[in-house]
Amino acid sequence: MNIDPGATVTSPTGARKIGNKVSPSLPKTKGPDFNIRDQFNDVLMGEKHLTGTYTMAVNEAIRPDLRALLTGLRDQAVNCQWQVFGTLYNLGEYQADIAAPEQAADVVDVFSGYQTQLPYDDNGAPLPIDQE
Amino acid sequence: MTRNLSTKEINYIRDHMSWELLQAKKCRSYAEGSAPEHAGLFNQLGNTHTQNYRQLLKYMENAMGGVLH
Numbered sequence: 001m002n003i004d005p006g007a008t009v010t011s012p013t014g015a016r017k018i019g020n021k022v023s024p025s026l027p028k029t030k031g032p033d034f035n036i037r038d039q040f041n042d043v044l045m046g047e048k049h050l051t052g053t054y055t056m057a058v059n060e061a062i063r064p065d066l067r068a069l070l071t072g073l074r075d076q077a078v079n080c081q082w083q084v085f086g087t088l089y090n091l092g093e094y095q096a097d098i099a100a101p102e103q104a105a106d107v108v109d110v111f112s113g114y115q116t117q118l119p120y121d122d123n124g125a126p127l128p129i130d131q132e
Numbered sequence: 133m134t135r136n137l138s139t140k141e142i143n144y145i146r147d148h149m150s151w152e153l154l155q156a157k158k159c160r161s162y163a164e165g166s167a168p169e170h171a172g173l174f175n176q177l178g179n180t181h182t183q184n185y186r187q188l189l190k191y192m193e194n195a196m197g198g199v200l201h
Contacts, residue, residue: 025167025169036162036166036167036170039158039162039166039174040170042158042162043155043158043159043162043174043177046151046154046155046158047155047177049151050148050151050152050155053144053147053148053151054148056144057141057144057145057148060140060141060144061141061144062138062141063135063137063141065191066137066141066145066191069187069188069191070144070148073148073184073187073188076180076184080177080180080181083173083176083177084173084177087170087173
């Protein structure tokens with residue numbers, strides 16, 4: 001599935017967003033009928049459900065062969081979810097607010113500072129800790 | 133040869149077979165009424181879920197030592 005995560009659109013009010021222009025191939029009128037958009041979203045919800053529940057099943061498995069099977073099926077569900085999401089994204093169904101660059105800088109700032117708390121050095125050696 | 137499964141494992145397999153089947157049916161049904169460019173994806177996903185169902189069933193057949201019928 002190919003998507004362009006760098007695509008942006010401008011909303012009617014002028015807000016720039018991550019996403020694509022809404023495709024004319026999806027119905028314009030949004031009525032009570034269960035249309036192709038609803039069908040896509042229904043299948044997407046099903047795939048997201050499967051990714052979550054397979055992950056839970058993997059966590060609970062005892063037999064290694066069953067765990068391997070469930071892990072494979074989880075990966076299938078993850079892939080199916082991506083196919084549906086990508087299709088909807090390319091059809092312009094997903095538009096996300098763009099974070100301000102300062103918000104990204106803030107994360108880097110805060111967590112750069114926390115690095116002094118990391119309990120192992122770059123070579124994997126444990127650092128001394130104070131025992132209360 | 134039969135192999136022991138926990139009740140929890142069997143319940144997860146049972147649930148997932150139901151969900152794979154439901155998802156396969158949905159995809160098949162939605163492919164039927166949609167434009168060709170969308171039907172392709174629905175059919176592809178429907179096939180995947182059909183195969184996943186079969187894999188789980190096969191695992192259970194092997195676990196109990198063979199097919200029932």
